[in-house]
Amino acid sequence: MDRATFENILLKFNEARAGKGEMKIVGMTAEGNRVAVEAEANIPLKNGKVYQNTYHFLFIINDGKIVLSKEYNDSLYASSALGGLL
Numbered sequence: 001m002d003r004a005t006f007e008n009i010l011l012k013f014n015e016a017r018a019g020k021g022e023m024k025i026v027g028m029t030a031e032g033n034r035v036a037v038e039a040e041a042n043i044p045l046k047n048g049k050v051y052q053n054t055y056h057f058l059f060i061i062n063d064g065k066i067v068l069s070k071e072y073n074d075s076l077y078a079s080s081a082l083g084g085l086l
Contacts, residue, residue, distance in 0.1 A: 016082065018044040021051070035059045051081055 021043030029036045037057040044050055053073050060068040 013082065016045050016047070017051075018046045023055075033061050035061065049081065051078075053077055053081070 021041065024040050024042065025037055026040055027038035035058070037055075037059070039055045039057065041051060041053045041055065043052075054077075056072040058068075058070040058072075059066050
């Protein structure tokens with residue numbers, strides 16, 4: 001998807017949230033300039049449901065700065081949990 005589509009999804013998701021929620025780190029591995037993070041989201045929604053997805057983040061670090069980041073999540077769960085949002 002293009003950037004505009006992704007930004008629109010984020011906007012709609014933020015409108016559907018009932019509160020801040022949390023992102024809990026459940027694992028982290030670092031090797032060389034790569035850091036991998038496993039995380040779980042727990043975010044209350046205005047429709048009374050709770051959005052609970054799992055994530056994997058990959059960060060590439062050079063000179064103490066993040067130069068690349070990638071995010072992976074369970075997109076089937078996200079689509080199902082958020083209905084027509086995605």
